Amino acid sequence: xxxxxxxxxxxxxxxxxxxxxxxxxxxxxxxxxxxxxxxxxxxxxxxxxxxxxxxxxxxxxxxxxxxxxxxxxxxxxxxxxxxxxxxxxxxxxxxxxxxxxxxxxxxxxxxxxxxxxxxxxxxxxxxxxxxxxxxxxxxxxxxxxxxxxxxxxxxxxxxxxxxxxxxxxxxxxxxxxxxxxxxxxxxxxxxxxxxxxxxxxxxxxxxxxxxxxxxxxxxxxxxxxxxxxxxxxxxxxxxxxxxxxxxxxxxxxxxxxxxxxxxxxxxxxxxxxxxxxxxxxxxxxxxxxxxxxxxxxxxxxxxxxxxxxxxxxxxxxxxxxxxxxxx
Amino acid sequence: xxxxxxxxxxxxxxxxxxxxxxxxxxxxxxxxxxxxxxxxxxxxxxxxxxxxxxxxxxxxxxxxxxxxxxxxxxxxxxxxxxxxxxxxxxxxxxxxxxxxxxxxxxxxxxxxxxxxxxx
Numbered sequence: 001x002x003x004x005x006x007x008x009x010x011x012x013x014x015x016x017x018x019x020x021x022x023x024x025x026x027x028x029x030x031x032x033x034x035x036x037x038x039x040x041x042x043x044x045x046x047x048x049x050x051x052x053x054x055x056x057x058x059x060x061x062x063x064x065x066x067x068x069x070x071x072x073x074x075x076x077x078x079x080x081x082x083x084x085x086x087x088x089x090x091x092x093x094x095x096x097x098x099x100x101x102x103x104x105x106x107x108x109x110x111x112x113x114x115x116x117x118x119x120x121x122x123x124x125x126x127x128x129x130x131x132x133x134x135x136x137x138x139x140x141x142x143x144x145x146x147x148x149x150x151x152x153x154x155x156x157x158x159x160x161x162x163x164x165x166x167x168x169x170x171x172x173x174x175x176x177x178x179x180x181x182x183x184x185x186x187x188x189x190x191x192x193x194x195x196x197x198x199x200x201x202x203x204x205x206x207x208x209x210x211x212x213x214x215x216x217x218x219x220x221x222x223x224x225x226x227x228x229x230x231x232x233x234x235x236x237x238x239x240x241x242x243x244x245x246x247x248x249x250x251x252x253x254x255x256x257x258x259x260x261x262x263x264x265x266x267x268x269x270x271x272x273x274x275x276x277x278x279x280x281x282x283x284x285x286x287x288x289x290x291x292x293x294x295x296x297x298x299x300x301x302x303x304x305x306x307x308x309x310x311x312x313x314x315x316x317x318x319x320x321x322x323x324x325x326x327x
Numbered sequence: 328x329x330x331x332x333x334x335x336x337x338x339x340x341x342x343x344x345x346x347x348x349x350x351x352x353x354x355x356x357x358x359x360x361x362x363x364x365x366x367x368x369x370x371x372x373x374x375x376x377x378x379x380x381x382x383x384x385x386x387x388x389x390x391x392x393x394x395x396x397x398x399x400x401x402x403x404x405x406x407x408x409x410x411x412x413x414x415x416x417x418x419x420x421x422x423x424x425x426x427x428x429x430x431x432x433x434x435x436x437x438x439x440x441x442x443x444x445x446x
Contacts, residue, residue: 036386056343
């Protein structure tokens, strides 16, 4: 039996999930019907997912219970998500200015809310339903949820959040697959982010270190000015304590004191060109959308596997300007 | 009975071996890269996988009507089609697929030419 959109549907002998849903009058997108094109991708929220329905899916999707409906002949009852994520109630516990118009927002973690470091949530303002995505910088082992919000003059949500201490919010999620995979502790990790794109990278980085990651980790954080490297001191301390962590800060304007880990210039594809382990590395790209798209394509052309390139498909930054614009 | 092209060419494993080679080639081909260049690279890669499965004579649900509708707005030219065929051939050569099988795969891909070009 499968449960979907509040209905319980009985499977006929040998029937796939896709066939059963269609027979029951549910509209589900599909194309090749042979487990190849991934159009009929769905997520099981409970039940045993048959491995043959997960062939070819990214490991991060497999871990989250995703399956191909056309190749799925269930062996147990399955509960299927209908694409709209769970919504839960939370509250803004506190806010703290981090510099360069970035505000750290601490949210109450709703009871039973579980997530992987690096995932994101949709934050909903209860008054009018205004909704924006924000990555989680906190670890699942921490009590609260931490967001990094770039406050913009025209940012409805960001300006409100920055002063919303004590206000209730609703959260949808967790979403996305930009999270740490502990499957290979020796893997090379390359983390590249601009602006508040650091938030998910911080989650991934802290999770990797907490799980005892052994392979080399390189983190590049880019911003217009040194103030925009808003967690720089903390990152430097982490790099001091972990020999396998290499840290680079990229700034458009030279700071008064140029520390060894700082570079004046922009993050661009050259960084990938000089990165030897690219073919086997797990690569995380977050921040400026144009730069992320550019680096993702270039990493792939350089031999990186798409399964190992992690970036979330939402826009948190305005159109690229100045030093952060991609080449 | 002779085995199908899909079986002789190596089935799903062959598709998996070919898909990244092929997608990288079309992405790097200035003549046609703009058709393949999208933020949703995972989705685009899955499309290339479906195409290769089709060209290798494998299981698929491609119909002429789908092909026509999917490409209608792209206004592709003869030379665009030729470029894709060249990249398909080069991919299979790189994988040391025998010429005769490459010819068969090319024949299958050719069979949808008029649908793709909407002629």
